Amino acid sequence: MHAFFMPPRQVKIGDAAAFAGTTPRAIRHYHEIALLPEPERGGDGRRRYGYEDMIRLLWIRKMADAGIALDDIRDAFATGTAAPSAVSGDGIEGILERLEESLAEQEAELRRQRTAVQRMRTEGSRMGLLSDFVTNRLKSLPEGLLRQADWDSLLVTERILGPLGAAVQATRFVVLATHPTLREESDRLDDAEEALDDSVAVDDPRVAEVAGERHAFESALQAVIEESRLGKDDDALFDAWDALHPAATEDGEGEADLSPRRREADSMSVFEAIGKMPYDFSPARLRCMELAEELSAQEPPAT
Template identity: 55%
Template sequence: MTLSALMPPRQVKIGDAALFAETTPRAIRHYHQIGLLPEPGRGADGRRRYGYDDMIRLLWIRRMAETGISLDDMRAAFEGTRDIDDVLARLERTLADQQADIARRRAAVQRLRAVGSPLGLLSTMVTDRLDHLPPGALRPGDLEALLVTERIFGALGAAIQASAFIVLATHPGLRAEQDRLDAAEAALDDGVHPGDPRVEALAVQRCAHQMALDRAVREAGLDAEEEKLFEMDDAGPAERRPTSLSVGQAVTKMPYDLSPARKRCVQRAAQLFAEALSAGG
């Protein structure tokens, strides 16, 4: 087949032009509407007829589109109102960003395959902490709590919370008390007034339990490892650092529909725990 056999006829209809340029008549009409491709004259039958120059312009449009150049940039380049080198430099930056994003996504997928799902959804800082646990020791609910904590307080906050789950997995008595308190707090539904004596009583019990967890963390030497986490976080990227939120603010960000009584219990327990820590408890 000779080159002349591959060349389009001198004047062709829109369907033939689209076939030659490997596009569609609809796309060509869109090019006309946005001023990217001048609309050619019409034949005696009232149909558009595309000549050699039109076909060359269509080929350029198709090739430029394949590289990722936007239609607006093409039009500006054809009109001479924008330097094609600037367009290409901007496109190269965009492609570099996309490449970096793909690299991050591939790394995340590889991590999920290596660590396992859903544990691999957590940050490396958090899963490294959980290496203390034997396989299967972490409850699904604990994993969900870590995911929520990391979203609100960052990887450092979740890594510190992981210390509590390590202790709970290795101290049956503390785990039983945790389950009891969780069930009691869940019973604080909308029918319970925030000023109900049960709210304060549960807050006191939750504070005592948290203090017992804190002691167990120190006895296990996990608090020393938490200090190392703070050092790592100071040297790490800002997005990994914990956010500064009050308990009240944190409660509003949690994806739970807590009753007013339960919210009050959580806030009061945190207040009591902070006071105990300040008092050297």
């Protein structure tokens, strides 16, 4: 006949951890943050854990597995009764409510991230980085016609001016991708502007010359856009944007610009972007850009 087994009145930290399904290191951490009171120690100086300690360890393990922060668990114990294992029902209810709200937010974020990843796989890693409003403008183009620099520019523009600004800029790349002569001239001008490095003085005649060529090119490019259906498509872009964001154009009805009312909340002004987005432009190149803008401003408005 077997003798009746007598359970220990107290156990060492290793046995307590094994029973609760945790580790001695975790239990020591609970002591450090005052989540689990320090138990009495035996004659050998080691901690000894009794029944109430084990109950609290099980509570901690279960609540931590549910995602409740250790600080919240400690607060719930603090508002309970005097018993070591007691937990305030009201306190836990409030914690669980906050946890549920947090989990719902995390689920929504995960769905957003998963949708973004699926879209990148469907649209391609480059096009998928841009919003639908921009990519819809480019879907008529055969794959491979846009360059990496075009995608990069659209990404920056969308960050600054939002999807509407990037969609309008996409029209430019559509024309360049489908008009080899314009693309060739654009490349030549890009090289000429890049040549205006720090070795070129601001008042060098080449600065004004390149500015004039840039102005002439932009006028020719705009003429192609206006003569094609793309000009009308741009008008439709503004209408579509206003339809999607009616509040953004309140008191701005009829405007055809990229004012702050038409930008997304996450976008920034051009002024803000200048101070945050690095561009390796020399003073001569910046002056060239200014001169080109001045030439455009001097032209009479199109009728």
